[in-house]
Amino acid sequence: xxxxxxxxxxxxxxxxxxxxxxxxxxxxxxxxxxxxxxxxxxxxxxxxxxxxxxxxxxxxxxxxxxxxxxxxxxxxxxxxxxxxxxxxxxxxxxxxxxxxxxxxxxxxxxxxxxxxxxxxxxxxxxxxxxxxxxxxxxxxxxxxxxxxxxxxxxxxxxxxxxxxxxxx
Numbered sequence: 001x002x003x004x005x006x007x008x009x010x011x012x013x014x015x016x017x018x019x020x021x022x023x024x025x026x027x028x029x030x031x032x033x034x035x036x037x038x039x040x041x042x043x044x045x046x047x048x049x050x051x052x053x054x055x056x057x058x059x060x061x062x063x064x065x066x067x068x069x070x071x072x073x074x075x076x077x078x079x080x081x082x083x084x085x086x087x088x089x090x091x092x093x094x095x096x097x098x099x100x101x102x103x104x105x106x107x108x109x110x111x112x113x114x115x116x117x118x119x120x121x122x123x124x125x126x127x128x129x130x131x132x133x134x135x136x137x138x139x140x141x142x143x144x145x146x147x148x149x150x151x152x153x154x155x156x157x158x159x160x161x162x163x164x165x166x167x168x
Contacts, residue, residue, distance in 0.1 A: 001059065003104065005032045007095055008085035014038075020076040020084070021062050027076075028069055028089040030061045036082025037145045039154075042073050050154040051119075053079075055145035060084075063112065079146060128157045132165045 011034070014020055021027045023043060037055040040062070041048045051074075054060030065072035066089065095101050118138070122131050132155060135142060142151065152162040 007091040008087045010086040012084050014078040014082045016078055016080050018078050023075050024071045026071050027062045027065050030087040032085040033058045034083040037079040038076055038082055039150055040074050040076050053146050128161055131155045
């Protein structure tokens with residue numbers, strides 16, 4: 001992954017609650033989070049549904065827009081002041097000219113797909129307690145970077161339920 005981060009020649013800072021990307025916009029950049037945290041969410045009948053987080057040492061991207069160069073339903077918002085390295089699509093395309101780099105890129109995409117599948121399975125089949133325990137096991141650092149209200153939304157439970165689960 002460091003090979004991709006090294007492609008960046010631009011750093012941006014986003015203040016707390018500001019948007020990196022808004023719904024129905026196109027964003028063909030990849031971002032490496034140097035510090036801070038963000039959330040990716042969709043609007044469902046005017047209700048925000050968090051689907052992913054990004055925090056220190058993560059790559060965050062509106063993957064659908066990045067791949068298709070079309071507008072996306074996703075919004076990306078800073079949870080706290082966030083410093084990001086920007087990697088553009090042309091930089092990635094140039095990087096992918098070698099087979100070694102293409103193989104690395106495929107591994108990164110595979111990892112994203114697997115994470116998304118695990119999350120979907122969790123949401124569809126698990127109890128709130130099981131969802132909480134799986135996220136705690138898979139990403140314990142999440143609880144150090146992200147406020148509980150956002151984690152609860154991500155886990156499709158109330159903040160009170162999350163608080164109860166954390167105490168038990």
